[in-house]
Amino acid sequence: MFAKSLRSFHLSRKLYTRHYCLAAQEPSFNRIETQYVNNLKIVEGTEQIPIYRLLDVDGELLNASEFPSIDKNLVQRFYKYMRTLKEVDKILYECQRQGRISFYMTGYGEEGVQIGSAAGLNDDDLVFPQYRETGVLLWRGFTIDQCIDQCFGNKKDAGKGKQMPIHYGSKDHHYVTVSSPLGTQLPQAVGAAYSYKMMKNKKCTIVYFGEGAASEGDAHAAFNFAATLQCPIIFFCRNNGYAISTPATEQYRGDGIAGRGSAYGIAALKVDGNDVLGVYKATRIARNYAVENNSPIIVEAMTYRRGHHSTSDDSTAYRRQEEIDQWKKLDPIVRLQNFMEKYGMWDNELQSKWVESIRKQILNSVVQSEKVKKPKWQEMFSDVYHDLPPHLQEQQQYMENHVKKYKQYYPLNDFEQS
């Protein structure tokens, strides 16, 4: 069959063009409607997926019919949470600079992505975060105190001081604990979505990742598993232009991460990440799509990482200030404020007094959290396994004896005493 089509390709190029429609005689490839042609064409590039936005750069509503009943309260909540996230970031960033906490990562410029997507989900859809998604947790009610306790690794930290700052997790908020190795959370989120499908609980999972992490082998595995096993999952890519110093232009070619969707057989969309209303709407639609069809969907939010990658990074070593400034004009918080002002939703209270009270609350939380001791050091041995196995009991006992003898050399005062 194939030989025949090749032969006709060679012999009859000029004479006639013939489409081989296989429906009747030829087997199909993986059930995809196949077309044969005898004029060879290299396919280069595909159509670009356009970027959806509801608010333009000045905060003008672009499609009033898309958003018939804009809920003022909801919009005000968007603003408050975005702003809170930014204030938390500013203060904890400073705390790191002063050596109070060991590490921090800000979400500057990505507040709209985090809050908009969180609002588009149901609060019990399971989140598999990367790390720059603190806003999602805040939106779900994780408190500022909880964030700060984690960053200090004190005994109130649910993670028991075991991980670096910003590695939040909360069962109550359906937010799986952050893990530093990139990409690992993607196939896990697919497995969790499959679980949900079997449970028929009408929930989905959402996995957040950067366009950098999308290069990991795990990302490929996740896309392919989700497509073939039909899992209700949102692949939420925060495309913020950089993976540490590596610009997106050196990370991938083609139409971004959403552009991969069609190759995997996954639905996809792109949204302006600096438009919180757009992100909200897109995520809501994606969520319903995933749950109703038991199908994966890729949401690629186009944004820009305005801060350094982390407190270990100085981004002026690889990008120009003008570039950052250019994006400052697209700030999602300012854009929402402009919208609110134009449409009579702005409340001057939101500006000075409220921001001041949030700052006070955060600073106060820092003061309190800093005073709380770290967990007792023996916690080091807990949670390696469900039960403490004999070899770890032995190691703990050895360390107890050692510390008793050499106590002046250990920072025992910083830790809860057992």
Added chain:
Amino acid sequence: MLKRAVKLLRTNISNNGGRSSSSFTYFAEKTPENRGPTEKLNMFQAINNALDLVLRTDPSSVIFGEDVGFGGVFRCSLDLQKKYGKERVFNTPLCEQGIVGFGIGLAVTGTTAIAEIQFADYMFPAFDQIVNEAAKYRYRSGNLFNCGKLTIRTPSSAIGHGGLYHSQSPESYYTHTPGLKIVIPRGALKAKGLLLACIRDEDPCIFFEPKSLYRAATDEVPVGDYECELGKADILRTGTDVTLIGWGPQVHVLLEVADLAKEKLKVNCEVIDLVSLLPWDKQTVINSIKKTGKVLIAHEAPKTSGFGGEIASTIQEECFLHLEAPVSRVTGFDTPFPHVFEPFYLPNKWRCFEAVQNLVCF
């Protein structure tokens, strides 16, 4: 304004929640006498210097990995892209299995491939490429093909605040793999010579760079080209009573322990830096223990299946009748590497000193 507000909080704090200070004191190398002019370099500068030398003298060499273009997150490839161009010093997509697989391909076709994995903790996605591919290329092809021109550099080990995934010392996963060479420098001078040796070695090498040494380890480093022999341990201090064995920053902990033992216990320790874990210098270790009869092995990695176990069993096989006390190991615990508990996790000088005391009193 916020800065000030946060600063004002300082008056209220008693303890320090931030970075802990370095867990060792660096013992600088003696300035070598027969290797020409030297310059004062820390370890990341010495590595940069070695890479520069390779790019300059070996036109087929390339350096690649995540963020190496702008100098790498630990600055080891600083300015090399500017000097040698994007074709030879370049960023890759964020994919460790890709980096190593790509590196093997380069090496198989005769290119000197120097891959950087940003953290040793993040090398595991490349485990298959390393263990099943790089390590076995020569063997499985009857020596028709090999990837000896591949060197993988990667920052490893504790840094004071790295938590689970920026602190691990995963060397023994790789020492369990025939076909690889595993090397860990203790400072700047050794780093340059060992890295040059790894890059030119006929077999694939993994070069672990203890990240606490990047800035803390400053030596007078020869400006010119030199290599330190792979598979060769260094005796850093000779002694007659107890042998102390380590590698990387742990060597400096042990040097301090040797001083302490001398001062407090009047005990003379022999300190050995193993330098190369695969292959490792059995003979130097055996000779030492035949002399001292007592040995402490210390490493940051967890105890179970740590490389100390390998050394201990070899000592038991080769020096049984010379041993005057059981072989002692002081290591990280069999837990993941914890963030705030790091001061309790590390095999610090007090834990090592106590072990020496126990050996002496055995």
